[in-house]
Amino acid sequence: MESSKQAKLTTLRDAIATHVADGATVAMEGFTHLIPFAAGHEIIRQGQSDLTLVRMTPDVIYDQMIGVGSARKLVFSWGGNPGVGSLHRFRDAVEHGHPHPLELEEHSHAGMAARYTAGASGLPFAILRGYVGTDLAKHADMATIACPFTGEELAAVPALSPDITIIHAQQADRSGNVGMWGITGVQKEAALAATTTIVTVEEVVDELTPRGPNHVVLPSWTLAAIAPVPGGAHPSYAMGYSRRDNAFYTRWDRISRDRDVFRDWVEEHILGTEDHASYMESIDRGAGHV
Amino acid sequence: MESSKQAKLTTLRDAIATHVADGATVAMEGFTHLIPFAAGHEIIRQGQSDLTLVRMTPDVIYDQMIGVGSARKLVFSWGGNPGVGSLHRFRDAVEHGHPHPLELEEHSHAGMAARYTAGASGLPFAILRGYVGTDLAKHADMATIACPFTGEELAAVPALSPDITIIHAQQADRSGNVGMWGITGVQKEAALAATTTIVTVEEVVDELTPRGPNHVVLPSWTLAAIAPVPGGAHPSYAMGYSRRDNAFYTRWDRISRDRDVFRDWVEEHILGTEDHASYMESIDRGAGHV
């Protein structure tokens, strides 16, 4: 909790270098919408390793990070390429230990959401009606707990409090307050549950002006750093700013199936680019021949 | 839970007569803003009794209902006349058993909010860091519970699931979806925690059009009845529609101090009026000589 402070307006490179250390527990949230791809790419460029990656829906960005070996462990509830199929780098890590074994801590969506909510609420655990009759209970970090009033048995899950949460939002104002709208997933809870929160934004504005439903605000004093990264969610999208690049998700299936094709793609588009703007240029340029 | 249904657009008189029975547990929520006064007055007119009244901040409307003897029990966390002082009818009931004794079940705001949230979430109880070091624990319905992961002791409170929740909102659309904005307190949770929910609204519109922050929607299929009652929050207010009648709250202190003055006021303004429109006329007319 970084209270009594104001978010620092900085570059993505500086934000990641300052706050993301080897071995950290990092949550990069975004429920299909507003996924912080640019931040993930910057972590790949800087090479932080041994990370515990946390995310309800690890998708292509975590596939990339797992594929280059950033992650020691994954805490998650659904790991697929949305609308397409498997995450091949994730599967390769789990099925064949490539590039190295990946420890899994897996929950249901309801469990993960409750865990973040407990973290944001300063509670050590959350209760839910969950995991009933499943084999998940054997592998998830959970317990059962009896209601002190009715005796009913419920699931208990430990709070999630990442070292760093990274999200992408539509806007920040000049005081560092962040606004996002549309599908905001579990981002508010993930941000408030973390010790340190970094936000990339589409733009810095004089006043937050939502252009869609469900406006969520995170005040400056809950955030450590804000970096303007227009298009920073690509191939995910930012409602009001960009559309989802569905073709990229389909293309990713082919890129990620093969270790060498994947490696080449990372070399060219992430390691071979300086920042998100040049990544975006490289993607446009390369779109035809990937 | 009245799912798969659509809210019935009806009159307040019909909604109260249909859904509020003697002995029911009734929550009428509104955090200073959007207090369902008109609905409380209608219960006084219809004479339902032996009610368990639930509300975080019982204020003037519950003072009136307690004063006429509607309530057997009060579940609450703060009972005062906001910005003015005591609720004299509430005090008379608790201190002198007039018009009859009032059973109290009292919590903190945090505890009540957690109880409603558990009710809305289909859980039998909620946990919070609360009541620590206080005498409240001796009088509130609560327990302590140990975190199964850290061993830390926390407070547990039972879910609140009222038979009927009644709230006042700014708008309903023609399908019966309700929209409210501004300070929305615990109304969403109270509505979703109840078996039956009644909403009075300022107006019925073609499309919900919030004119302030924090737009909260309750879909038609979670509600039993909607009654248009313009000004139905008076002397509380509806952001975008009316201002708080601060003078009334001050006046209430004088009216409610004396049993006879109170009784006369109720006779004239509630029992002596047919509905909320005539109550509003009587208040304007009577404002000079109360």
Added chain:
Amino acid sequence: MFEVQPTLPSYSSDEMMTVTAARFLSDRQVCFVGIGLPSEAANLARLSHAPNVVLIYESGTIGTKPDVLPLSIGDGELAEKAEFVVGVPEVFAYWLQGGRIDLGFLSAAQIDRYGNLNSTVVGGYEEPKVRLPGAGGAPEIATSAGEVIIMLRHSERAFVPSVDFVTSVGFGRGGEGRPERAGRGPTVVITDLGVLRPDQSSNELTLVATHPGVSLEDVRVKTGWELAIAPDLAITEPPTDGELEILRDLKARTIVAHGG
């Protein structure tokens, strides 16, 4: 009666499956919908016989009426066309766990004869043959929705004697029945070959209908256990022209909108 002689069906098996599932939805039901075939079926129902069906996606879009099918659970279309949008913790706590969902859709990689589903792993958990995406919202949809409709293409790989992992409970590994307070569970399984429903006493999935042109043998070879057959086995009504037109229009609009 020349018109009824067998011809090549003018619809695909996926269309048959989607149309069949759509018919199980009633107007004003509140449905928790996933991407893919369930989303097609639910929107077909909304655009045909159930105009007031309430569709909720786990991304927090409530009462949404998309003009085109979403490709992901979090497409902008879902938010733009929703009655309102809430955060993911709320959708699971207040809306699903709160008992407000009449009907949930589930799919999986494996199903057993008691409607237990696996979307976690093929093979052992520690030594997986195929690592699947995992649970997502399924475990709690399976126990918090009033009932569950399962959509799954028939194959011996999918219809297995014993699932490798119970991601979502049906009637339990031994068919012992539903957990307490857990809704009715799977009431129907719709495949590309037919329709199965749990037997009232044994809880075992029983073939109650085959789609037109599908033989019993077709179903049996693609089911990894000895399949129970209802004595009054029916044949599914083929898609009507109206159903097909609405479904194909929806998919055509979708292709245009998503740019192919």
Added chain:
Amino acid sequence: MFEVQPTLPSYSSDEMMTVTAARFLSDRQVCFVGIGLPSEAANLARLSHAPNVVLIYESGTIGTKPDVLPLSIGDGELAEKAEFVVGVPEVFAYWLQGGRIDLGFLSAAQIDRYGNLNSTVVGGYEEPKVRLPGAGGAPEIATSAGEVIIMLRHSERAFVPSVDFVTSVGFGRGGEGRPERAGRGPTVVITDLGVLRPDQSSNELTLVATHPGVSLEDVRVKTGWELAIAPDLAITEPPTDGELEILRDLKARTIVAHGG
């Protein structure tokens, strides 16, 4: 030095109290504010030396900058001038319990020498002499805020040897100290007569300053226990002209806005 000779103070004791409390707020602190004197003090601080102080009211209005003082905790002014507005469950769960509040204000009908507060009942709980409004947000403000500022007018009825009911814990009935994980608790008590702070070793409230023109005896007779006095007892700096001007402008605007 004729200028410093005693004159009638040109400010009220409530103004002295408000100004003193305002001075305890620092810029960028996050403060959980109640109605009445705390609201006056917090907004005075915001309009003078602490322009970026973050004010949160339990009605869910976060980062609010009211032009006029609210009469109730849920005035429209608070919502209109807020950075954002959330529901009451969220304000208690994510913002207070989540550990994001640096400083909370409390008041009460009774206080004891260890800063325990009673806003529930005078007399026995079952046989009350005076039934007070009750706990509201106080019990959790007392234990979840980083520290607590108490504002309370001095009187023998208020400063009692033993509170009739512990609504909010200070250092415990016996001064035994703070509960675990419960913040620093009361760091200062500001009255219309002076300022008290808990002794570092005994936790007992100790008079550390009197307001100008207030004698030790004035304070002692209005304190229901034998009051500990700091050896270096100070005299509060009187309100500056600037402080008074801002405070009085604020109150004048408030009267106009609320129609008297």
